[in-house]
Amino acid sequence: MQGNSEVLVIDDHMKRKQQVELLLQFIGEPCKLVSSANIGEVLTEQVAWRAVVVGQVDIGSPFELVSQLAGQYKAQPFLLIGELGDCVADLPNVIGSVLEPFSHSQMTQMLHRCQDYHLKAPSKTKPTSQHQEILFRSLIGRSGGIQQVRQLIEQVAVTEANVLVLGDSGTGKEVVARNIHYMSARRSGPFVPVNCGAIPPDLLESELFGHEKGAFTGAISARKGRFEMAQGGTLFLDEIGDMPLNMQVKLLRVLQERCFERVGGSTSIDADVRIVAATHRNLEGMIDKGDFREDLFYRLNVFPIEMPSLSERREDVPLLMQELIERLASDHKVTIRLTERALDSLMEHTWPGNVRELANLVERLVILFPNGLIDVNDLPSKYRHVDAPEYDHEYDESLLEQDMLNDVFQNDVYEPPESSMSTQLPPEGLNLKEMMTELEIDMINQALETTDWVVSRAADLLGMRRTTLVEKMRKYSLSKDSA
Known part of the structure; x- marks a missing residue:
């Protein structure tokens, strides 16, 4: 089954169909709009849409239509605009409903549930599109830089090429590596990460290649290394720039000959492993100083992917915040909401710690204000970049999110x-x-x-x-x- 990254919207009510389209555009989701008369042209067994949203139809009821389609296309998740009826509540691929007035948090949550349905579906019906299989996290967003990263991941994942992920600390380099593994033919194999800078130099060889019993003091039994643990899968070498020169030589040999020996052993072991490396360092500058081998650099740098810093994609902050909040809500059953001026303030921040700093802030706010509403003055002082009076907590919280979307849904006439x-x-x-x-x-x-x-x-x-x-x-x- 071929995957499609778009959301399919079936609705014969033109104004509401346009509102759904604007909402999906607001959260960065591509969509296709059709009337109920054209369903047969776009909904087939060969294509799995990201989600199918069904609204009002001219002939029959939406419940009857969803019931019929969900029974026919069991691998496809469906969403209904309005309350779910008893006739569709028991269908496993009718994921939920989208209620009016529309809210970006509700739509995002429903689309995540649709993604979960795709991921849990049998492999023969599992779509292969990038958008449906990608792990959202720090890769969510509409900025040009992050869209290019997603495109590069999709292009290289289906190959066996070595990948070098570059970028500042906290930008999500490991997330890129996990997505490459998840979208590749090696997805059923293990994903094994190792931080080359966190392991003492004298132990790194044993950590990567394993050792035989008695190979050195304390080696009381044979032990597999990370290369053996990653057989048939992907080995993620994080902070490759911190690897000592003597280990760089040994790693280069493995990359060239595709085999290695355990420390203290003589048996050659095939290395059926894909390498994804990452670093925040300037490797070319390290080559000039003699701190990194040029031949190893070119072995690793077959396909470079550079993660943009969060300061270069500040327009993605609201979507990242929503994704992080949804994830915490799913894990801890506690959520928060932010006013628009609080989001504006966060978009003005420079984010030296990148997405990792943003994730830490969200967790901190959830602890401080469980199920609360966050305004500018509730943010830690260094995140307050917008002047705002004290928030009036008597204001109806249910109106805040709608206020944020008013500009999307209003069709003001210029006078x-x-x-x-x-x-x-x-x-x-x-x-x-x-x-x-x-x-x-x-x-x-x-x-x-x-x-x-x-x-x-x-x-x-x-x-x-x-x-x-x-x-x-x-x-x-x-x-x-x-x-």
Whole structure:
């Protein structure tokens, strides 16, 4: 069965179908919209969609349609817009419902359940698409850098090439390695990580290659090394830049000859292992200083993947926060919610510890405010980058998330000031859409230049939310460098 990374939306109600599309775009999920009359063209046994969302249909009831489709396509997870009826509640692939008014946290949670259904399905029906099989965690996001990483993972996973993952500490290099293993033909084999910088140099050889009984003092029995433990799977060599030079020579020999011997042994053991290495160091600079072997570098650097730092993908912070919160809620049955200005403040942070720092912050907030609502003033002081008055906790919390999505769902009509432009239609006519787009781009550019490209202040000048302005800047490819 071929996988599809999109969410299929079946609905004959045009306005609600557009709202679902906007919500999915808001959380970074590609989708395809169809009416109930076109189901047969897109829903087949050969394609497994990320999820199938069923809404209102012109003929019959949505319950009847979901019941029929779920029975026919058992490998496909379904979601229903509205409350689940008794006729579909017992179907295992009807995962749940999406209630109105729509909420990004509810939709994200439902899509994660659909992903779990795919992963638990029998292997013969398990889709092979990147989006359905990928471990979300630090790879979630819509920024260009992280999208490129996901694409590179998908391209290299199906090969046997050695991979070198580069990036600062905490960016998620091991997550990349696990995804490469999970999406490869070796997924049924073991994934064995080893931190080359955490093991004393005199023990690293034994740790990697194992030893025979009596090979050295304390070797009271034979022991397998990490290469043997990873046979048929993937060996992840983290912090490869910390490996001593003498071990680099021995590792190079294994990569070249695909065999090794245990310490104190003479029997050659085949190395049926795929190597994924990672480092935060500048290996090419280390080569110039003589601290890293150039020949080993080129053996490892067959397919480099560079993880962007979180400061380079700050627009992904809200989605990462949601993913981390959902994971903690699943593990500990405790959750939190953040106001929009708290998210804006976190997006202004530089994140020197990257995704690891973000995960630690989420866990800290869950401990401090279990099932609570987090505002700017509830954040640790170093994360407060937005001035905000004390939060009024009498405000109806149920409205906060809807406020955050108002800009997505509203179709406000632009009303220019009376003196800003002529209201007379030229005799030759005009392209109103292009005219309004040019006006919007011009006003955004003026606001950004006036505020020296401080996005939050520019958003205030334009009377819109910061997240809305960020989306418009991305839409029109506006950046300080292009100005």
